[in-house]
Amino acid sequence: MIKACALLLLAFNCCAAEIEGLSAIGVGGIPMARQEAIQDALMQASLWNGAKVEASSSVENGRVSELQRVFPVQILDRYKLLREWREGSFYHVMIETDPKPDPVPAEKIAASAPAEVLATPVAAAAQGVLAKPVPVRECAQSDFAYRKKLLLAHFQLQNPADANDLSHFQDGLQQELSRMLSASDHYLPQRTVNEAAFNLQPGFYDPVLQPERVRELARRYGTQFVVGGVIRDIGAYGEQYGLAWGSDIRSGERKISASIPMLKLNGWMPAVAELGLKIKPSSRRFEADVYVFDGASGALLKQQRFADSATGDVIQGRDYIFGSRRFYETDFGKMVEQQLEQMVAGVDQALACQAFAARISRVDKDRIFIDAGSTARITKGDKLQLFRVSGSNQLVPAVNGDSSMSLGTPEALLSAVTITQVQPLFAIAILESGSIRPEVGDYVRFSMKESR
Template sequence: MMTRRVYRLMAALVAAFAFSAPLLAAPIEAEGVADMEAGSPAAREMAIRDALQQAAISNGAELQSLQLMQSGTLSESSVLSAPALQGKVKILLEYTKNGMYHVRLSIDPQASAAGPVASAPTPTQNANCGMPAGRTLRRKLLTTYFYVVNPSEANDLRNLATALPADLARRLRQQNQFDVRNAGHLTVLSNMAADEPVAGWETVRELGRREDVQFVVAGRVLSTGVVAKSVRHTMFESNNTSQQGAYYTGPLAGMFGQAFKYEPSARQFDLEVWVYDALTGAVLADQRISQVARGKVVAQLPVDFATAAFWDGDYGSVVNALLDQATRQLGDVLSCIPLSAKVVKVEDGRQVFINAGGLDGMKVGDQMLLYKPRSAQIVRSGGGVRELGVPEDLSGTITLTQVQPNFSIAQVQSARLKVEEGDYVRFMTRR
């Protein structure tokens, strides 16, 4: 009886593999279209994205790790944020008809099994985000004040509210994905104790304009409190009751210099981190990380947060690992968002200056999509309270003709709308 069941199970597995393998191996074809009103380069980019979306919808899954193959040459990776299917993308046909740009492509799910085609990404860099080969585009980011909900719990951690964003800025700089500035004295919420992160949208937009950044990071330290205590035997130790502990003072206490100290043995670090889009003020991520440290978790004397003296302790070691985790999560959230820059000057309607240059990874010949934000039409939800963002009109494309360290000059290739200061451009990967 058991043998028969095993045979049936094996037969079912073989049949399932036989039927599923051809489906997985077969290339997926899809076609995308886009209006050419903004010019051919922009329309082509939009048509490719549309084709990838159609492929995902028709196959009931999203795609990831899509490596574009064109004219027999593997260029770079693209992504449609996915957990399931991987493969290489090849452009089969592209043409224009009746004012529309058409792209037909195929996705080979098995081609990715051939192995890596480029150098390995950094640990925090998503390899599937269409970055230009051999270089990194650095987005501008601002870290701000972190409110400490219970300051009495953190009386031994000096400067926690301002040293924390400074330390996050340091860690983010090490990723080489961001040009990070710290403004630990600035807050995004008028009431940091009670307001929800979404309430800071207007302040974030002002910070974005004033500090010239693409993203803003803020947050709250929800707890640094002691969650457990234990008894420790001491000899000739002062009963300094200012520490977060207590001493036994009953019979025989202090005899021959000995005592029993009731002191913290476990302490929590609970952190909430918010990431904002500086253009719209929208919350891109609201993440919470928490862990309990055990051992000697309260220093005898106060120490400055994020210093060597703090990291050396049992509590500091756990906090250090948590902040590494927070930094990785920030990198994961932002790594696939295209670099965005602002038009800061326009000459003769055809030459534009943008606030991104060589230090941000720009190179002569780069193409960027040109957008015009409709700031007067902010999109809201939740009964008109929550800000979701600002709609944009895709206007055309620009090509960089000169790159300085902190800015670039570009020529407008196409624009269906008047190009003005305050317009935005986003990096367009070459496909």
């Protein structure tokens, strides 16, 4: 079999230009077609600014097969709407990108090229870079224009004895992740109380995934995504030595002291008998698996491991509450804080390309109440798409038939809605199409937030 992979780079000297986009007018009417036409124009502007074409071909048993993919080097999402019009069953818009597209430097194009392409000698030589793996993220929605609701389920501890010296370890871990996710301004996080997203059975390493439990948690807490995890290892190891005085011994430490009866009989130096040698661990591990689930389907979106170790001050006192300033000042606490920050970045990476969605909690004649408001950055005049998900009996099964690996549920696009009123925790919208009858449990989604 012969394989070939080529990278075609297109970069132009850009100047001010008008870009036209169009979309067919469908069930969502003109508002939805307008939104899709703007998205089409933005994609064309992004491709005009610089595009990559990946192509591969293979010959096997005399049969030739070819694959090709074209995508922009950078996504443009700011624009100025110049004009819009309807022609028959199509809606047209004319935009100008803002800021104006700039030429993309060759080194940036090379840095964003997939590793398997750069690994090709011809492509690598053409770019003047060394072939090395480079992580790539390409999606049309990666700016977190809206804050997404996320549920942090209980993190299970594989070896509970490892946390004897850590006060409030599991609930503290949940609380700290919630705080960091909220501080990122990308999410509206909530926490469960001792409810995990899956089962961790004794004697088995991999957890038993349960999509129905994930869906039930998401419904009950009203969130779009669910995040769970397993703390695999926080064990301490190695030895370091120091002086110990009296009973100043923490969990995981031990003391060796000389027994000299005569010292106890001498009233002028009884305290010497309290002096001893303290032996405590010199290093400690932190290893955790994080699972990100889609709340509507219960499907696993991403699984990622975070692991590191610290040396020095790694054993905690019972008064060192997890997540407190005192805890983070220790060597082990500093390392754990870095791992929590990486977990938040990992959640960002998993959900950056997932469109914002909210559920319908009430229907009152022509008004629809949505369980997301100004705290999620929804504003009056925003337009959303209305969807209905099939029942749980319509789950698309995995190829192997394992119910824990179901692929999700089909959905139907019903109409477009426009936000007319916004409160902190909810918003009210009206339908663009009066023939549709929305139901509680349906949901609305933003595929793109228009520039203001």
